[in-house]
Amino acid sequence: MSRSRVLTVVFACAAAVVVAPLASAAAVTIDDPAQYVNPLVGTKPGGPDFGNGGGAGNTFPGAVAPFGMLQWSPDTVTHQHGGYYYDDNRIYGFSLTHLSGPGCSDFGNVPFMPTVGSSPVSYSTFSHANETATPGYYSVAFDNGVRTELTSAPRSGIARFSYPAGQRASLSVDAAKAFNSASGSITVGTNTLSGYTDSGGFCGAGNRYRLYFNVAFDQSFATAGVVNADGKVDPDRRTITGSSQGTVPASPKTAEQQSGVDTRKAPPPTATTGDVQPLAAAAFVSFNASTVTARVGISFVSLDGARANATAEVGTRSFDQARADNRAAWNGILGRIAVSGGTDTQRRVLYTNLYHSLLHPNVFSDTDGRYLGFDGQVHTAAAGHAQYANFSGWDVYRSQTQLVALLAPDRAADIAQSAINQAAQGGYFDRWTVANGGTGVMNGDPLPIIVASMYAFGAKGFDAADGLRRMVAGSHDGRERPGYAQYDAYGYVPVGTGGVWGTAATTLEYVSADFAVSQLAQRLGDTTNYDLYLRRAQNWRNLFESGNRYLQPRNTDATFPSFSPTQQNEYVEGDAEQYTWLVPHNYRGLFDAMGGNAAVLSRLDAFFTQLNAGPDKPNAYLGNEPTLNTPWAYAYAGAPYKTQDVVRRALTSIFKATPDGYVGNDDLGEMSSWAVWAALGMYPETPGRAELVLASPQFPAITISRSNGVTVEVTAPNASDSVKYVQSLAVNGAASSRAWLPESFVNGGGTLAFTLGSTPNTGWGSAAADAPPSFDVGPNPARTGAISGLASKCVDVNQGATTNGTAIQLYDCNSSGAQSWTLASDGSVRALGKCLDVANSGRADGTKVQLWDCNGTGAQQWWPRSGGALVNPPSGKCLDVPNSNSANGTQLQIYTCNNTGAQTWRLP
Incomplete structure (x- = not known):
């Protein structure tokens, strides 16, 4: 049992x-909860842009496994921080890495762009009517008839590209493109593309990373080459290295960048509405086929790791098998x-x-x-x-x-x-x-x-x-x-x-x-x-x-x-x-x-x-x-x-x-x-x-x-x-009026x-x-009694007065209300309905203590420490008898803690 x-x-x-x-x-079960998921949710603004990264979720709709390394997703020409803007009908590529919902941009590495003909294109248009997004699977048919399907495993994935009959089936893959500035290199084999890309710069920060990728196609290339800076394909070259500046302005959101300025988060970058930048380090290949399957592995360690990830995870599985496996993984956790x-x-x-x-x-x-x-070193989990x-x-x-x-x-x-x-x-x-x-x-x-x-x-x-x-x-x-x-x-x-x-x-x-x-x-x-x-x-x-x-x-x-409840500074x-x-x-x-x-x-x-x-x-x-x-x-x-x-x-x-x-x-x-x-x-x-x-x-x-x-x-x-x-x-069969669970x-x-x-x-x-529990520092229940110290005298409210500012003094113990102190559950010390208070929230040696309306401030916090000290945490100073003067009426103060008898107190 x-x-x-x-x-x-x-x-x-x-x-x-x-x-x-x-x-x-009885336990509830659900068949195929993935059917209720719409990955496109969040790709369109649902609220006003308040200057905190926009009014959209900044999600991406592409194929990803639960917590997956590979997030293979389409990127639109008009940029949102997730890479995809629902109201733009232009896709410029399907990149391998994404962040879901950030207020800044990073990743968007290595976009794949299928097309027809003998030249790469900046983008292709589509209609949402020809788009499908479900957990672990994404599909879109461009208006030119090219269909892209994506599925994934944690570190790898499979793409299936379907081309219209009678036209050249082509594809570009750019190793030096990302949302931010990037560089990279790609090498063309007989049916493989492999390389690495370097990028970073999240929110204008200095982070950098290198991603390795390996792509294996199910057939050899009919033609292959790299794309030169002029956008033309060079069929004689099999490798290219390059860099790009990215299209997304930095949005500074670090403490160093924001220090000393109005502390609003920087506004979102202006949307890119024109054509994408030229390819930076791209291969361009074509096939004598109308359907092409590509198996991709990625790694942040090595090219061999990228290959091994794909072999271990998708292996020789068909696209449909891999898609079913990913759907099952999602249904398992959903x-x-x-x-x-x-x-x-x-x-x-x-x-x-x-x-x-x-x-x-x-x-x-x-x-x-x-x-x-x-630390830049390779470790093993x-x-x-x-x-x-x-x-x-x-x-x-x-x-x-x-x-x-x-x-x-x-x-x-x-x-x-x-x-x-x-x-x-x-x-x-x-x-x-x-x-x-x-x-x-x-x-x-x-x-x-x-x-x-x-x-x-x-x-x-x-x-x-x-x-x-x-x-x-x-x-x-x-x-x-x-x-x-x-x-x-x-x-x-x-x-x-x-x-x-x-x-x-x-x-x-x-x-x-x-x-x-x-x-x-x-x-x-x-x-x-x-x-x-x-x-x-x-x-x-x-x-x-x-x-x-x-x-x-x-x-x-x-x-x-000066202060306003609506100030952001x-x-x-x-x-x-x-x-x-x-x-x-x-x-x-x-x-x-x-x-x-x-x-x-x-x-x-x-x-x-x-x-x-x-x-x-x-x-x-x-x-x-x-x-x-x-x-x-x-x-x-x-x-x-x-x-x-x-x-x-x-x-x-x-x-x-x-x-x-x-x-x-x-x-x-x-x-x-x-x-x-x-x-x-x-x-x-x-x-x-x-x-x-x-x-x-x-x-x-x-x-x-x-x-x-x-x-x-x-x-x-x-x-x-x-x-x-x-x-x-x-709760467990017993009536409960508590609005919380332990x-x-x-x-x-x-x-x-x-x-x-x-x-x-x-x-x-x-x-x-x-009420749900709150976690404070005083004894619960509170304790009440005298506080005694030097010369066995007591902490006393002068004349038993309750006026704010009344001095707290050392005096012969007399069991009066002026010497009856409560160690309260909120960390304060109370007498006569008021609190032991450090005057003006002072921190200097010699600052007097007084009786004051209890107000929840740090000036009224006291921490009993081992050895008998009573510390005011904001100042770090101890309740002290000035000059160890035990005469009646000596007003108490705070002073640097020194473990002397003038700072030793016996509490209730």
């Missing part, structure tokens, strides 16, 4: 007829989420988003395990494992990598190990990596979050201890964390810090990374780093301006510069209103600082009056990453029914099953993964952890089958887009039984005890 438990979710309408929750349910019921449109949206969630990261090692590392590449870290740490870990923890473990290998070979965790190089694109420190989250979701088959060591080291490395010295010194990255893109946004990103590091440290038994990084994870408080209750940029001297791809919610690991602390649940709910309601308002309005911007966590925040404020509403409205209004189905860049699966989680009715809100905040499932029945044997079953009778409100819930649910499975209705149940999940 399986030891894994089954999760069953049952929903019913709360109208006149209520369907009772089922005690158990079917891990099986649904029944719902509408055809709902299924198409779900499975298309799931498909786009599973394209990246990409297998990077060859079939023999070899791969090129970040452990037997039975693979190295992965292309980490869109800033994007996918939020929910895409968690979805991969949910469905395939074994693969996720390899992905996590791959990230650690990158850090080991390159010296640090880069934020956004392409092939075997870092780019430094975007901000924050996302790869540690990815590794820690995958571990939390049960992906344990990697060297997590080594990963933790590198995370800790990287947090003090300027390559990984620009501005780390200032962050370490002040507890935030001050305005004006060099090399930092968006100091406020970067601070909050580092805070999330610190929390993830703390959680992995705790899981591995490293209590020292757990305590340290959990404290650092509360550094958001150092940006909290208690007057207007926003997380704001801050100067080095602790003052706040010092933020990244969003504004202050949107970033103020980026504390997903401690909403309780943030919400208390904001004035409590009522104040928070009012702000959230105003925030969600628009769902995709762009980066310069005080509303949600769900077409981009920084606000993806926010719809789920209602559950922490006692109103999970509002999460249920906003999540369903966003899912049904923003995501579509048509080419314009995304309103912003998919960013290597991040936006599409959010839609998958939304359809499941649960979300991994907290970086580095595996709790799931609940909304409600969209389908009557769902079965999630993890690769480790754990099965999750969801049944939801009467579920629909309008029947979305939770009325009741049973980590044990993800890693062990379980049963859920919901009743759904079409009207909100405002009481369900509204109690404070029902």
Whole structure:
């Protein structure tokens, strides 16, 4: 009998007829879920261009295996960052490599262009009526009668070119063309083309990579040659080397490029509307046949590796066999989420988003395990494992990598190990990596979050201890964390810090990374780093301006510069209103600082009056990453029914099953993964952890089958887009009012039984005890008593006054209320209804401490350390008796920690 438990979710309408929750349910299976996938979704703008990479998904429609190295796809003359623009009817080639949904361009290497006649062409036209795109297969018939079919395996693929009778069947292959500048070389054999290409420059960065390719045709060439610079074919040459400048302007998106300027992401490049550039290093061959099959292998290691990959993966299989194999591979992983019921449109949206969630990261090692590392050396993955590449870290740490870990923890473990290998070979965790190089694109420190989250979701088959060591080291490395010295010194990255893109946004990103590091440290038994990084994870408080209750940029001297909630300066791809919610690991602390649940709910309601308002309005911007966590925040404020509403409205209004189905860049699966989680009715809100905040499932029945044997079953009778409100819930047969699921649910499975209705149940999940967990630093429950120190005297509120600014002093212990201090769960120290506060958030030795309204800021944070010290984390200074003066009335201060009796305190 399986030891894994089954999760069953049952929903019913709360109208006149209520369907009772089922005690158990049979597993749901689905035949051929690939039939619901439309790879063309995202190739046409679905929303406004807000200057963050355009209003399209920037996906590509071509043939790729799950997480495949080869992404063989058409490229249109009008460029989008995925290579394909739906409204352009001109294709200039079928290149071998792509990124799905990026905000910049890279790859697009080695375009193949079939044609008729004796000369290469710049492009050919087509109609979408003659185009087919499904998982693992792409086909298009040009208006000239040439048909191209593509299918793929992870590192290889097969093309089938069909030509009209009576015309010369020809083909060009260019080794020196890519979306960005490229160079390369190609050699022509009797029925083979082989070579390499060099390119890079993602978002204007300096990354470079080399890709090797080998093409074997099923018949010998009738004619063959290379294309000279004048565009004419030279039949006497069999090799050519060349270069091209690319057609896509750089879009700077690194911290170094953005430092000191308005921190909007650069606008998308102007679309290329003319003819493509001349061929750069192309072979041009023809055949005495009307149907030609080409087998292609690629490798980032060697030409021999490219050949071996093709031999191992497609071998002598026919095109149709290879296509069927790829379809089966896709159905195998898509079917891990099986649904029944719902509408055809709902299924198409779900499975298309799931498909786009599973394209990246990409297998990077060859079939023999070899791969090129970040040190430029060839390494070998452990037997039975693979190295992965292309980490869109800033994007996918939020929910895409968690979805991969949910469905395939074994693969996720390899992905996590791959990230650690990158850090080991390159010296640090880069934020956004392409092939075997870092780019430094975007901000924050996302790869540690990815590794820690995958571990939390049960992906344990990697060297997590080594990963933790590198995370800790990287947090003090300027390559990984620009501005780390200032962050370490002040507890935030001050305005004006060099090399930092968006100091406020970067601070909050580092805070999330610190929390993830703390959680992995705790899981591995490293209590020292757990305590340290959990404290650092509360550094958001150092940006909290208690007057207007926003997380704001801050100067080095602790003052706040002029501020507007809609300013983008010092933020990244969003504004202050949107970033103020980026504390997903401690909403309780943030919400208390904001004035409590009522104040928070009012702000959230105003925030969600628009769902995709762009980066310069005080509303949600769900077409981009920084606000993806926010719809789920209602559950922490006692109103999970509002999460249920906003999540369903966003899912049904923003995501579509048509080419314009995304309103912003998919960013290597991040936006599409959010839609998958939304359809499941649960979300991994907290970086580095595996709790799931609940909304409600969209389908009557769902079965999630993890690769480790754990099965999750969801049944939801009467579920629909309008029947979305939770009325009741049973977990493993027991009634529950909690709006979240614990980590044990993800890693062990379980049963859920919901009743759904079409009207909100405002009481369900509204109690404070029902909210998802927040992770703060104080004792829980709080502790109350005297704080005593030098000469056995007590910390005392002068005269028991409660006026802001009242001195905190040393005084004879007298058991009065002025000496009754509470160590609160938020890390503050409280007496008489107010907090122990560092005057003006000072950091200098001798800064006085005082009583002040509790306001959630870092000036009121205190860390009890071993030996009796009480440290204020933002300043790094200790609560101190000046000059060890034990006289009654001596006002306390902060001072450099020195382990003296003047800084030794006995706490409740």
